[in-house]
Amino acid sequence: xxYTLKQIKKELKDAIRIEEALLEMLVNGNQYSExxxxxxxxxxxxxxxxITQLTKLIEQYTERKKGGFDE
Numbered sequence: 001x002x003y004t005l006k007q008i009k010k011e012l013k014d015a016i017r018i019e020e021a022l023l024e025m026l027v028n029g030n031q032y033s034e035x036x037x038x039x040x041x042x043x044x045x046x047x048x049x050x051i052t053q054l055t056k057l058i059e060q061y062t063e064r065k066k067g068g069f070d071e
């Protein structure tokens with residue numbers, strides 16, 4: 001499925017919000033079980049990976065746009 005640059009940027013903003021929420025959960029002082037910490041860490045890594053993928057897509061679109069690609 002082909003996404004527009006606008007859609008990718010929205011996805012990136014959403015992913016960053018999720019990452020920030022997960023980080024806040026980890027640093028807010030609550031005590032979590034080992035399983036919960038593993039889950040939070042896993043989800044944080046997923047969000048970071050997704051952010052990296054989206055960032056790369058934006059870079060690709062930017063390069064294409066230089067060659068005449070439109071949103």
